[in-house]
Amino acid sequence: MRGSRFGALALLTVCALVSGAGGAVAAPPAAVPDGIGLQAALDRVRAAGAIGAVAEVRQGDAVWRGSSGTSRLNGRRPAPVDGRFRAGSLTKTFTATVVLQLVGEGRLRLSDTAERWLPGLVPAPGGDRITVRELLQHASGLPEYTDGLLDGDAPRDRFRTWTPAELVGRAVKDGHGNRSLLFPPGTDHHYSNTDYIVLGMIVERVTGRSYRAEIDQRIIEPLGLRDTRLPGSSPFITGPHSHGYEPLEKADGTLVPVDYTTVNMSIAGAAGEIISTTADLDHFFRTLLSGGLLRPAELREMTTDTSGDGWGLGLEMATLPCGTIVGHGGGAPGYRTISFHTLDGTRQVTLDWTDWGTDTDASPAALALMTTALCPS
Secondary structure: OOOOHHHHHHHHHHHHHHHOOOOOOOOOOEEOOHHHOHHHHHHHHHHOOOOEEEEEEEEOOEEEEEEEEEOOOOOOOEOOOOOEEEEEOOHHHHHHHHHHHHHHOOOOOOOOEHHHHOOOOOOOOOHHHOEHHHHHOOOOOOOOOOOOOEEOOEEOOOOOOOOHHHHHHHHHEEOOEEOOOOOOOOOOOOOOHHHHHHHHHHHHHHHOOOHHHHHHHHHHHHHOOOOOEOOOOOOOOOOOEOOOEEEEEOOOOOEEEEEOOOOOHHHOHHHHOEEEOHHHHHHHHHHHHOOOOOOHHHHHHHOOOOOOOOEOOOOEEEEEOOEEEEEEEEEEOOEEEEEEEEOOOOEEEEEEEEOOOOOOOOHHHHHHHHHHHHOOO
């Protein structure tokens, strides 16, 4: 989602990096030596304002996992290193993968218009020209549907169930009639969660099944992502997890933390509802980037920035001193996540932290940890 702290995290990630430049049981992976200071870097995320932070770093076959801080505000129990969290906009990469699988199967084309599959969905002038590619790359011009629905990252009605059609309806219409596109399709770039809500609807129209069912069957189940799920209207995070908090402004202007761990994320849908872990997300990206989920042509499309704005198809792209990295940032009420990887998937870092929207910002420390992990000196 965008227009909020967790929507802005994706662009913060890209801008900061660009400017900064069931068979036999497998043996456990070797440990990544912590000579590069990963635990110290994770502790700095905590010191910068996070309640708790967890990370997984992979370098080839070696892995490092760490935790800093606590699972609750003012609590004593450490943040669980294997804890589940709401990964927000990382959902977009899962959705994009399914869309590109359908392209590879010949059931969908990147040049197809949304109008072909969802007639009349976008009534604004030019809306009938929006293509699947433009939706994947945030070049559709569609306005953001979250305007007026959030206080910061927190849904104003946290237990309401939203349908995709309702969400898109908020983007394309207002109290005065049809809303205009922000720009003609394909002429500019504007991060919009609406793009991925529409893509989820297209997946359903093409396959006859919900995007949740397709992600489950095509990605989660084959990869054995046992701690990853799309909760739909269920507001709960099951299994080990840290709690997420959002700020509530009192009458005197002071902010107090409110536990937002339980929330109906149908408001984010195919753009941001996923629950996962650092290990599952690294497994997903490693499989994706090594060609285990997409054919070569579609993987090239996904990992190519044709816009010049640091975006592939469902992926953010940036350049570090050690080379190009790809991944996505995300956030949901109380949770912030970044997951970035070298193009061959051999070096990886996924980090999640909890905070509650105070004036402190752990994002720079999180990005510093990511650079340390991906570009060890």
